Amino acid sequence: MEKKSEINGHAVPDPASTGRTAEPGARRGCAEKLKEFLRKNLLVIMTVSGVLVGVGLGMLVRGMDLTKAQMAHFAFPGEMLLRMLKMIILPLVVCSLVSGAASLDTRSLGKLGGIAVAYFLVTTLIASSIGVALAFIIKPGVGAGSLSLGLETVSSNKETADSFLDLARYLYTMSVPVGTETDGMNILGLVLFAMVFGVALRKLGEEGEELIRFFNAFNEATMVLVSWIMWYIPFGIMFLVGSKIVEMEDVVLLVTSLGKYIFASILGHVIHGGVVLPLIYFGFTRKNPFTFLSGLITPFTTAFATCSSSATLPSMIKCVEENNGVDKRISRFILPIGATVNMDGAAIFQCIAAVFIAQLNNFELNAGQIFTILVTATASSVGAAGIPAGGIITIAIILEAIGLPTKDLSLMLAVDWIVDRTTTVVNVEGDALGAGILHHINQQEMKKQQEQQQDKELSEVRVEAVANVQAEEETSPLVTHQTKASAAMPEAIESVL
Template sequence: MEKKNEINGHAISECAVPVITAAAKGDSKSFKDKFAVFLKRNLLVILTVSGVLVGVGLGMMVRSMELTRAEMTYFAFPGEMLLRMLKMIILPLVVCSLISGAASLDTRSLGKLGGIAVGYFFVTTLIASAIGVALAFIIKPGVGASALNTNSLGLQSVSTSKETTDSFLDLARNLFPANLVAAAFRTYATDYKMVAVGNDTNGTVIYQKVPFGMESDGMNILGLVLFAMVFGVALKKLGAEGEELIRFFNAFNEATMVLVSWIMWYVPVGIMFLVGSKMVEMEDVVLLVTSLGKYIFASILGHIIHGSLVLPLIYFAFTRKNPYSFLSGLITPFTTAFATCSSSATLPSMMKCVEENNGVDKHISRFILPIGATVNMDGAAIFQCVAAVFIAQLNNSELNAGQIFTILVTATASSVGAAGIPAGGIITIAIILEAIGLPTNDLSLMLAVDWIVDRTTTVVNVEGDALGAGILHHINQEDMKKRKQGRSEGRREEELAEVQVEAAAHVQAEEEMSPLVTNQGRGQVALPGRSAEKEDIESVF
């Protein structure tokens, strides 16, 4: 006879007991399985962070070998290859993602999301500028350092002869590149030449500084971004005729993301040598940190406040979700930003992680992240404002309220035109200094420690882009829910209207039948000798 056992009140045979025992044994292995799944899912993050740590140790070890300049170049070669691969993918990624993103969103959503994105970028950059100015006045990095100059540190001077007006005019010119092919590797810049315009009364030749346009090396991402957005909207307007071209750019974009996923596995190796080579190239770090320590501290503290408090609070205010769980899925792009010091080079890994780890709609991420990498520079605005106040204090110049306001506005506006490359924000500080009438000969001090400050700058820049994509994704999801609710309510109203129409039809039919019934009654009175059936037939006919 088969013995019976009871588990949870159900009778089962003994042959089933070993199966349950095996399942219980499987539970004991669940921790190992979970750890294996965690390791597989976060392997790239672990390798990337390990690459930074190993790079620091490797750099300190190689630093003691006193390599020559040529040997330093060879040591940095694997890191250079990572930068080249990331920069190689920027052009197709930006153009194709923006075209497909703009074409996938309807015009109403595109306009609303674009307006929110511009507002978000402007407000966060303005807040960042205010934080930078406030910290510079609180910490006072330039007070007591008036003896500090370029010569004392053995630094080369930075030539910045560009006028503030021409800087903003160049920004507008780069929005509309005259040659799209040239915009892929050239950007418009204003230079000056001295032209003789005549003689004075003493016979001395009078010269004037005349601006003229020239093409400088560097991708004009701003112009490519604007063109791609407008071209995507134009394809959307074409309707069926533009569908094939939209599908082409979508396929191109997906293929580019596959290339990005392959490049990502080389990131840990490249980052290790990028960080290591930077440690080897460092000159007298102790002298720089002791002399410019307050400036470095003020800039990095501003980045910490803005990145860990202000931006997460803005994200929470819009979405009511935990911002730090959102940011935890972006460790790889943050590490890439820290190592490469380039928002543009971090764009491929940021797109991949935002979509895969945080579930942001790819139409939103591929529309907003390329724009953010070009125009949203919160970290740059912070250190530019700190640098401007630092140089003012260095020259014993008291800043009035109008000059402070000028710093805020100019830093917010000039950060838009800052290139998303290493040391891209240094030249834009010259625009701020020119606007408030300060000398630019101390900019080389900023360049000397830019390799330190620029790392946290880039991390804050890309964090602002990522949280902006998360906010837009949330707003888009809420709009879609409201539209669905509106459609469902509309259907209910239509159904109620149909029911009311049917009810009205039945009432009307009863009213039309009532004379017939009356005639039947009258017939019964007038002709009592007939049967009811015959009366009905006669009344009908």
């Protein structure tokens, strides 16, 4: 017999007797939640799995002694991923910046641009300071003067002034000579052109509307292509990571010889990316920065595998908008700029490398030279290419600025494939958090404007109400009659009394 209990006078079956029927429903609920979780995070899971499988595959293939041709064939799927991402960079940067600059009015564009530049400069200067401090604390070059890794010498014939003049030249050209560190495409010049062109289209008014709509449509179509490419990322990353492991030289020798340098660089990236940048984000937004960063696992994994800020840009824009709700006008305006000029991770390892080479040559750095390293690393990181090993050339600028030889740059190249991975992750993290901060500031400004508009409308309503009352007193016959009657009332009372 089924047991029943009463609640508010109604007979209710006993929970013990219904437990058997509730359990399948609970199981279905858990299964649906699991299915929903997998649906939302499938790409992230596949991307991280691609890295892990790539490591295992690389270690397996490493023992097969492949020829150079076989290694090239093995790396082909990863090479295709890099080429896909590079293919999409040019239309993505130009269209996103043109549409972003055209969608913002000149005043807000200048204000957001000023905040972005200040954020990039301050965070890069902090990163440079962390790099110098860690280099003097850990002393990676002390006692390592007898390094002999059989590496070729890297030479640089540029003067420091020429390097900075080249940076200014790149602002006003679309391409650079093929064979340089930017592979013939000058992203910095494209960024400046696209921003100015977007502002010019907005100034045209109605005549520029059609072209603005064209770039907006082009931008959306480009993002569709990005969404297709992102599903290839896990497969491409697997072979990209695996091929790097196959190509590795004697890792044990490198780690034992340059272990302190590698440790100092990665520790600097952990401190800046795990503590400093999240604190800056929290200080501006009062929100949990790690909740924001949890939606960006796919671009971080892509950055780790490709070592390229520019190649990570497509997936970064998509994830920042879809997972974190950043305004498209903000993300598509700031992220391309950040991928070009914001290089916090590069600034850290460049400063550590400069101090490391100084210690390697028993060169005592004075306060003026340390300050020169900070300023030069901060400034030169703006012109560093957002591609693998793009920051190595800028180290030569720092070394020349403080009078150190560039012959030891080959040591940096030997371990750059290790350090450059965490460098790129910190670079793109700084870009993403900068977009989040600007989105928050933009929202606060919009709220203030809405409140001011509401207050203005309320004040206008009050003014109109007072004016209507005064008008009725002047024109209404009824009010006039009542007023005259009330004025005559005292005389009537006196006469009666």
